[in-house]
Amino acid sequence: MSLKSKLHELKLKYQGKKMAPAFNAFHTFLFSPDETTHAGGTHVKSADDLKRTMNTVIMALVPVLIFSMFNAGYQHYSAINGFPADFSLMNDFLTWDNFWIGIIKVLPLVVVSYAVGLIVEFIFAVIKGHEVEEGYLVTGMLVPLIVPVDTPLWMLSVAVVFGVVIGKEVFGGTGMNILNPALTIRAFLFFAYPTWMSGDKVWVYGARERSEEILAGANVDAISGETILGYLAQNKGAEMTYSVSDMFFGFIPGSVGETSAFLILLGGLFLIFTKIASWRIMVSAVIGSLVMGLIFNQVVDFGWVGESSKFYGLMSFDFWKHLIVGGLAFGIVYMATDPVTGSQTNKGKWYYGFFIGFISVMIRVFNPAYPEGVFLAILLMNVFAPTIDHYVVRGNIKRRMNRLKNATIYPKDSDGKAEELKAETV
Amino acid sequence: MALLSKKDTNLITDPLADNNPITIQVLGICSALAITAELKASLVMAVSVMFVLGAGNVVISLMRNIIPSKIRIIVQLIVVATLVIIVDQVLKAFAYELSKTLAVFVGLIITNCIIMGRFEAFALANGPWRSFLDGIGNSLGYGVILIIVGFFRELLGSGTLFGIPVLGDPIEKTGLYATGYENNGFMIIPPAALIVVGIIIWVQRSRNPALVEEN
Numbered sequence: 279m280s281l282k283s284k285l286h287e288l289k290l291k292y293q294g295k296k297m298a299p300a301f302n303a304f305h306t307f308l309f310s311p312d313e314t315t316h317a318g319g320t321h322v323k324s325a326d327d328l329k330r331t332m333n334t335v336i337m338a339l340v341p342v343l344i345f346s347m348f349n350a351g352y353q354h355y356s357a358i359n360g361f362p363a364d365f366s367l368m369n370d371f372l373t374w375d376n377f378w379i380g381i382i383k384v385l386p387l388v389v390v391s392y393a394v395g396l397i398v399e400f401i402f403a404v405i406k407g408h409e410v411e412e413g414y415l416v417t418g419m420l421v422p423l424i425v426p427v428d429t430p431l432w433m434l435s436v437a438v439v440f441g442v443v444i445g446k447e448v449f450g451g452t453g454m455n456i457l458n459p460a461l462t463i464r465a466f467l468f469f470a471y472p473t474w475m476s477g478d479k480v481w482v483y484g485a486r487e488r489s490e491e492i493l494a495g496a497n498v499d500a501i502s503g504e505t506i507l508g509y510l511a512q513n514k515g516a517e518m519t520y521s522v523s524d525m526f527f528g529f530i531p532g533s534v535g536e537t538s539a540f541l542i543l544l545g546g547l548f549l550i551f552t553k554i555a556s557w558r559i560m561v562s563a564v565i566g567s568l569v570m571g572l573i574f575n576q577v578v579d580f581g582w583v584g585e586s587s588k589f590y591g592l593m594s595f596d597f598w599k600h601l602i603v604g605g606l607a608f609g610i611v612y613m614a615t616d617p618v619t620g621s622q623t624n625k626g627k628w629y630y631g632f633f634i635g636f637i638s639v640m641i642r643v644f645n646p647a648y649p650e651g652v653f654l655a656i657l658l659m660n661v662f663a664p665t666i667d668h669y670v671v672r673g674n675i676k677r678r679m680n681r682l683k684n685a686t687i688y689p690k691d692s693d694g695k696a697e698e699l700k701a702e703t704v
Numbered sequence: 705m706a707l708l709s710k711k712d713t714n715l716i717t718d719p720l721a722d723n724n725p726i727t728i729q730v731l732g733i734c735s736a737l738a739i740t741a742e743l744k745a746s747l748v749m750a751v752s753v754m755f756v757l758g759a760g761n762v763v764i765s766l767m768r769n770i771i772p773s774k775i776r777i778i779v780q781l782i783v784v785a786t787l788v789i790i791v792d793q794v795l796k797a798f799a800y801e802l803s804k805t806l807a808v809f810v811g812l813i814i815t816n817c818i819i820m821g822r823f824e825a826f827a828l829a830n831g832p833w834r835s836f837l838d839g840i841g842n843s844l845g846y847g848v849i850l851i852i853v854g855f856f857r858e859l860l861g862s863g864t865l866f867g868i869p870v871l872g873d874p875i876e877k878t879g880l881y882a883t884g885y886e887n888n889g890f891m892i893i894p895p896a897a898l899i900v901v902g903i904i905i906w907v908q909r910s911r912n913p914a915l916v917e918e919n
Contacts, residue, residue, distance in 0.1 A: 430884055444899060448906065470890035 299403040332415040334554045338545035346535040347380025354483045387422035390431045394438045413452025420460035423535025426480040437463045458619045461653045476648045478504035481531040503531045506603040510591035511649035525602045539602040546611035555615035559631035563610040566635025571597025592643040609652035619660040626666040715837040719845030726849040727905045731817040737897040746854030750847025756787045761839035764827040780823045853900045861891030
């Protein structure tokens with residue numbers, strides 16, 4: 279007897295019982311069920327169900343995840359031994375040593391994120407008597423990619439429980455949430471445990487332990503794991519040794535999966551061509567961030583902000599480079615395009631995306647505590663998305679009402695055309 | 705004969721559960737957000753409100769037949785303001801540190817919606833004894849929520865209760881802190897109170913579906 283039929287029998291056996299959704303979830307997750315809609319019912323012909331949508335996003339995330347596992351090790355060893363003078367992709371980056379660090383540091387984050395999140399989902403499915411919702415499949419993958427590599431696992435679990443319950447389940451589950459759950463989790467971590475989420479000790483595995491050893495009197499070199507935005511926020515841009523290609527391909531410290539703009543770009547293109555994510559949001563968010571970056575560059579060019587200003591470092595940063603450092607690219611491609619929390623109307627998506635890019639760069643420059651603002655900008659626009667849609671819809675109705683008011687409606691009694699029309703139709 | 709008739713008992717017990725000023729009527733949220741980061745401050749706030757509302761309800765109830773209805777709001781404000789100043793001065797005299805923590809929020813009891821709400825809705829139409837019970841009942845209902853919220857926020861946010869470390873000492877790294885536990889900074893900021901109150905409302909309404917509003 280195959281696993282499929284076994285699960286099917288279990289499902290029938292527990293039908294109507296409290297645990298039914300749990301078995302059902304396993305069954306439909308692993309296999310495509312035998313049941314079909316009864317004859318005469320609704321026929322859904324598209325195979326693009328929620329599960330497939332989610333899986334497509336995960337496929338777009340897998341290259342980022344694998345890269346981040348290598349990068350975790352690369353940053354760790356580079357911080358200890360210094361960056362390789364003559365960088366070669368195969369010898370310095372894609373090595374087993376690097377990947378092993380990824381396995382012990384990044385993989386547990388993924389496993390814990392999924393395990394905790396799915397347990398919460400199962401509990402809620404059983405309480406509500408619903409099917410288990412697939413919403414967590416993507417969230418569970420996004421969460422480990424947007425936290426620092428040294429995040430303790432218990433902290434991640436607490437945040438995931440909070441994010442899934444308060445960010446999603448209280449509103450009625452997948453599809454009903456107003457805030458992106460992954461970003462709710464990130465924001466919770468940021469406000470709850472700021473020392474683990476910012477500074478120069480969290481982005482590279484080992485930096486925190488090293489600094490504690492040094493405090494205890496050990497004779498080792500400190501690891502500096504400052505992010506590029508961190509350097510700039512302290513006006514230390516000149517000390518940075520990263521080249522533009524490092525930034526673009528992602529050989530820089532940062533949250534686990536946010537570093538490689540190149541792979542994120544590929545993922546974004548994949549999502550656009552599979553029509554899973556909205557290109558309007560991505561394009562307008564890129565435009566928004568470029569506009570804000572240009573404004574800041576101009577302010578510096580006009581001499582309104584001098585080198586002594588604490589905003590100088592980030593304001594003078596070339597506007598287009600904002601896209602390849604920090605979490606902006608990742609946020610735009612995977613977070614802003616969340617179909618549930620984003621704007622629904624095409625016109626609204628342009629505004630929604632534009633302001634995400636615009637506000638992200640603005641928060642980056644002006645946030646005194648933490649030189650990154652993508653997650654805050656997206657959460658803010660999540661809240662405004664329904665308002666944007668409301669005004670887009672109102673605007674459309676108003677335009678059409680005006681058109682109706684000015685239109686000449688045939689047949690008019692006094693009009694000669696009425697008779698013509700009648701003659702034609704009769 | 706019992707001390708309180710059944711009707712009078714309800715005046716006290718109703719606001720504790722199914723007619724709670726914070727979770728059901730959603731009044732007095734501002735102070736619940738502002739001062740519940742510490743349990744001690746929550747407790748003092750609850751007691752202060754109990755004094756102001758209990759005494760104020762009695763005063764308004766005694767005057768209810770002589771207050772011209774056109775200026776009743778002004779009269780009510782004067783009564784609350786007087787009582788709040790008494791509370792404020794007492795706190796400054798006997799618990800100066802605490803009064804600094806509570807800062808402007810003691811003064812803001814004047815604007816606490818629960819107080820004006822009870823004056824308008826109850827004291828103006830009932831006798832002093834019943835008004836007194838109503839005041840005590842509502843301030844208890846308010847205080848219970850404040851203390852629940854304060855308990856969780858102080859415990860999770862600072863690892864202390866009434867200022868006494870209960871989760872182990874964060875500086876000496878004993879207890880939970882030694883195993884890597886960290887204070888949850890999120891619980892200290894006011895939005896956390898909103899979420900805790902939200903969770904209380906959620907629990908309460910799922911226990912008693914009759915409380916759920918229809919859309």
